[in-house]
Amino acid sequence: MAVRASILVADDDETSARFLKRLLTKEGHDVSVVGTADAALSSCQNDPPDLVLVDLVAPRGHGFDVCRRLKDQGATRFIPVVIVTAQGDRVDRLRGIEAGCDDFLTKPFDSTELHARIQSLVRLKRYTDELESAEAVILGLGATIEARDPLTNGHCQRLAHYATRLGRSLGLDDTDIGALERGGFLHDIGKIAVPDRVLLKDGKLDPHESRVMRKHPIVGDSLCAGLRSLNNVRPIVRHHHERLDGSGYPDGLRNSEVPLLAQIVSIVDVYDALTTERPYRAARPAAEAFQVLSEEADKGWRDRALVDAFVSIANEAEPRTQSPTPNP
Numbered sequence: 001m002a003v004r005a006s007i008l009v010a011d012d013d014e015t016s017a018r019f020l021k022r023l024l025t026k027e028g029h030d031v032s033v034v035g036t037a038d039a040a041l042s043s044c045q046n047d048p049p050d051l052v053l054v055d056l057v058a059p060r061g062h063g064f065d066v067c068r069r070l071k072d073q074g075a076t077r078f079i080p081v082v083i084v085t086a087q088g089d090r091v092d093r094l095r096g097i098e099a100g101c102d103d104f105l106t107k108p109f110d111s112t113e114l115h116a117r118i119q120s121l122v123r124l125k126r127y128t129d130e131l132e133s134a135e136a137v138i139l140g141l142g143a144t145i146e147a148r149d150p151l152t153n154g155h156c157q158r159l160a161h162y163a164t165r166l167g168r169s170l171g172l173d174d175t176d177i178g179a180l181e182r183g184g185f186l187h188d189i190g191k192i193a194v195p196d197r198v199l200l201k202d203g204k205l206d207p208h209e210s211r212v213m214r215k216h217p218i219v220g221d222s223l224c225a226g227l228r229s230l231n232n233v234r235p236i237v238r239h240h241h242e243r244l245d246g247s248g249y250p251d252g253l254r255n256s257e258v259p260l261l262a263q264i265v266s267i268v269d270v271y272d273a274l275t276t277e278r279p280y281r282a283a284r285p286a287a288e289a290f291q292v293l294s295e296e297a298d299k300g301w302r303d304r305a306l307v308d309a310f311v312s313i314a315n316e317a318e319p320r321t322q323s324p325t326p327n328p
């Protein structure tokens with residue numbers, strides 16, 4: 001079945017724009033036309049279409065520029081952009097690919113080809129939209145963990161901040177840094193299944209409550225399991241309470257079995273938990289938290305080099321705001 005789409009045509013040639021609009025409207029699409037690069041960009045920001053058709057030499061000779069700017073901005077980069085050319089020039093095509101365009105159309109239009117290309121790009125865009133909204137739901141769930149407990153204010157944000165700084169100092173690539181940032185926000189998402197009387201308990205957990213709490217990495221992992229885009233975050237969610245000597249949970253992994261990104265989040269999680277106030281104790285100074293991490297490295301729980309790398313970046317960190325945090 002044909003997919004109906006909202007399409008933005010960016011072309012300052014009135015005849016060509018009118019022709020394209022008539023052709024696409026006849027196919028059931030909702031078509032808007034703009035004549036300048038700025039109008040195309042602001043239209044995409046204010047009311048993102050399913051697809052943009054931009055003429056190579058128009059609007060006002062900025063076809064590549066429109067494409068590049070749309071692909072550079074987070075809010076518009078997944079909108080498919082088709083560059084319309086009057087001639088099948090190889091150099092123009094290469095420039096278009098460099099600018100990030102998704103496809104080309106050559107004038108004069110072949111209506112069957114136009115139909116097929118638009119259908120394929122719009123279908124792809126719909127899949128991306130679905131994935132994006134599923135991911136937004138998961139990230140929203142992560143935020144609800146903090147919202148449930150007023151004492152957690154800023155914990156996830158600080159974790160994402162410290163974990164990515166530590167990752168960068170270790171020379172990790174952008175994919176790992178992105179995973180660390182999301183892992184900072186999502187690591188405790190499984191606490192959504194922990195009842196308030198346990199999550200918000202003012203004091204030590206009894207053995208049964210402890211068992212309930214210790215399930216949160218497994219619950220969190222299964223929550224993220226449905227989304228391929230969170231594949232590199234799952235090891236952080238599942239293993240951020242493991243210890244290198246095998247005494248952690250949930251899987252009792254040892255040494256290099258514990259994923260590096262999970263080790264990083266684990267170190268910053270402990271640091272943040274110690275240096276923020278709890279209902280039953282005051283925040284401890286950074287030097288004491290470093291000492292605890294160092295002792296944990298001595299006991300074989302943590303990698304000594306990672307702890308040292310964290311201490312060195314935390315020492316040069318900007319002054320942190322003190323806010324309370326939950327049981328790790």
Ligand SMILES: [Fe+2]
Nearest residue numbers: 187188240328
């Ligand atoms: Fe946790």
